[in-house]
Amino acid sequence: MSDLKALVRSIPDYPKPGIIFRDVTTLFATPAGMRGIVEAMCAPFADETFDCIAGIDARGFILGGAMAVRMGTGFVPIRKKGKLPANVYREEYSLEYGTDEVEIHVDALPVGSRVLLVDDLLATGGTALASIKLIERAGGTVPAAAFAIDLPDLGGSRALRAKGVEVYTVMDFEGD
Amino acid sequence: MSDLKALVRSIPDYPKPGIIFRDVTTLFATPAGMRGIVEAMCAPFADETFDCIAGIDARGFILGGAMAVRMGTGFVPIRKKGKLPANVYREEYSLEYGTDEVEIHVDALPVGSRVLLVDDLLATGGTALASIKLIERAGGTVPAAAFAIDLPDLGGSRALRAKGVEVYTVMDFEGD
DSSP: OHHHHTTSEEEETOSSTTOEEEETHHHHTSHHHHHHHHHHHHGGGTTOOOSEEEEETTHHHHHHHHHHHHHTOEEEEEEETTOOSSOEEEEEEEOSSSEEEEEEETTSSOTTOEEEEEEEEESSOHHHHHHHHHHHHTTOEEEEEEEEEEOGGGOHHHHHHHTTOEEEEEEEOOOO | OHHHHTTSEEEETOSSTTOEEEETHHHHTSHHHHHHHHHHHHGGGTTOOOSEEEEETTHHHHHHHHHHHHHTOEEEEEEETTOOSSOEEEEEEEOSSSEEEEEEETTSSOTTOEEEEEEEEESSOHHHHHHHHHHHHTTOEEEEEEEEEEOGGGOHHHHHHHTTOEEEEEEEOOOO
16 A cells, blocks of 8 residues: 555645645546555455445545445435535534534435445544434444544544444554 | 436525525435446546546535546546645636635646546536636646536536537436
8 A cells, every 4th residue: 555655645734833734636636546545445345235335525525436336335425514405414523623513414325224434534533423423313324434544643543443333544644 | 317317306495595406415325326427427438538537526526536436547626715735726706696716736737637527517617617727727628528417508518618628418407
């Protein structure tokens, strides 16, 4: 995976001083990077079946749509507040300062759907945990989640595993 | 394509009275719908090569990421203002009331890249035309654009073709 990791751009002091932002746009921009990251994120699930992929707004859509077609599942968006046109469930999660909210359509999933949660990056896991609550409220279960990048020092993978979710990540950046 | 069209949900009076919103989340939610729409949007380009797909924030990401993997290209995001971490070009476009802005990374594309522009829906074409300007400023060309849905009464496909862009759409909703 080191060839994929080398395609991620690190931007110091973004979005604020002291933070290193891991920018996947440079990974997605090359054919080998785009195909490679999608294949690497699908690979752990070769022997599992899911009814759908849930992708988190917005970079999770780029990966999740591609994974859904590759794995032969449907795709369900988890969106920022106010973006979905029909009735929604909403969950709040904490940011460093304040809170934000994510939503899912109430009727997004057939009851009992096995859902694979997908995003580009796992940090504290706040958005992912809120997304899992939404999927469960909509009648689904989340046996597993896949991320291109893990920032292990921030504890998100530990928090998700504590909820019984299998967590797969393609590459780590430590010290974040 | 009528089976795909039947999977699109029409929501009356959203986002405001008199507008019928064409909701693709119900199309994407089923395996046959997700795979079918991506295959239908790739099919016209079987004999053409592109260096990358540019997807428009955010539903264009779901389709564009999947199309990039299927067609063996890179993927470049066109984002709403303030979402990209590195240096950007920005273009304003008109909404019914006021304006909005989209951005692309200055270094998103190798110079001379042939880019296929992708979004879920073509209405007036304002966002698509602004996106084409961004891609051209970043050094690319846009010979073609693909959309799941066309609202032909709103004139977007005519406006794009007037700029020399080949336009492919999978389904129409007239009377919007």
